[in-house]
Structure formats: structure tokens, C-alpha cells
Amino acid sequence: MATTSGQVTSGGAAGASAGDLARLEQRTLAMSLAAVAGVALLSLAWGVARELLHMADADRELASRVEAVLRKVAAEYDVASHSTHVAKVGRASFIEANIVVGPRFGPQTVAQQDALRERIWRELGLTRDRAWLSIIMTSDPRWA
Numbered sequence: 001m002a003t004t005s006g007q008v009t010s011g012g013a014a015g016a017s018a019g020d021l022a023r024l025e026q027r028t029l030a031m032s033l034a035a036v037a038g039v040a041l042l043s044l045a046w047g048v049a050r051e052l053l054h055m056a057d058a059d060r061e062l063a064s065r066v067e068a069v070l071r072k073v074a075a076e077y078d079v080a081s082h083s084t085h086v087a088k089v090g091r092a093s094f095i096e097a098n099i100v101v102g103p104r105f106g107p108q109t110v111a112q113q114d115a116l117r118e119r120i121w122r123e124l125g126l127t128r129d130r131a132w133l134s135i136i137m138t139s140d141p142r143w144a
Contacts, residue, residue: 059088062124066095069123073116078102083144093131095124098144101137113137 063086070082078101085096097120107113117135126133138144 059086059093062086062088062093062095065124066097069120070097070099072123073099073120077106077116078104081141081144091130093126095126095131095133097133097135099135099137100141100144101139103139105137105139107137 063084066084066086070079070084073079074082080100080102082100083098087094107116116137117133120135121133124131124133136144
């Protein structure tokens with residue numbers, strides 16, 4: 001063993017300098033943080049994937065209900081065509097229904113059209129805090 005400035009040194013880990021130990025601690029800390037961040041990201045990704053799969057099922061089910069209600073409306077009124085779009089953001093659903101009406105479409109006034117909108121809303125069975133419904137009625141297909 002040799003002494004330098006009052007310190008005892010020897011080969012191997014026992015002889016590591018303070019700088020070497022600090023670098024080792026930094027590397028260990030960096031690897032630990034990377035591992036924790038990796039686990040957190042995987043956990044987040046898994047949660048997002050589960051939510052997306054769940055939302056896809058909910059969107060399909062809601063889109064089917066919207067389509068059924070609009071087919072019923074089309075059977076009662078002169079509806080030339082319709083299109084729908086259903087999106088889910090978080091727990092809220094956003095529904096857009098575009099109805100192209102024919103010349104003999106019954107609801108002519110805004111009040112009558114609003115009554116039809118209310119009927120569609122009721123038949124969908126949604127709550128205002130969980131869904132947004134936009135219904136466009138037009139005789140010009142380019143607006144639908």
C-alpha cells in the first residue's frame with residue numbers, strides 16, 4: 001500500500017477516486033431514471049391503447065344507433081340521403097348528421113325541424129353532458 005498526501009490507496013474499487021465514484025453514481029442514477037421513465041411510458045401507452053380500443057367499440061355502437069334512427073326518419077319523410085360522423089373525445093361523443101331532404105320533406109319551418117332534431121336526440125338516449133349532436137338539413141347535397 002502506498003500513501004499519498006495522507007491517503008491510503010490500493011488497486012481495484014477500494015482505490016477508486018472520489019471523481020470515479022461520483023461518475024458511477026451519476027451513471028447509476030441516470031440508468032435508474034431511464035428505467036422509471038420507460039416503465040411510466042409503457043404504462044401510459046397501455047392505458048391509451050385500452051382507451052382507444054374501448055372507444056372504438058363505443059363509437060361503433062353509437063354510430064349504429066344514429067344510423068338506425070336516421071333510417072327511421074328517412075322512412076317517414078322525404079329524405080334523399082344522409083351521412084353521419086361520430087367521434088369520441090374522452091367521455092364525450094360528438095355526432096354530426098347531415099340530411100339531404102327531398103321536395104316533399106315534411107318539416108318546413110325551423111320549429112318543425114327543431115322538433116325533428118329533438119325527436120332524434122330523444123331516440124338516441126344521450127345526455128347533454130356526454131354528447132353533442134349537430135343535425136344539418138339541406139336540399140343541396142353539397143352542404144351535406
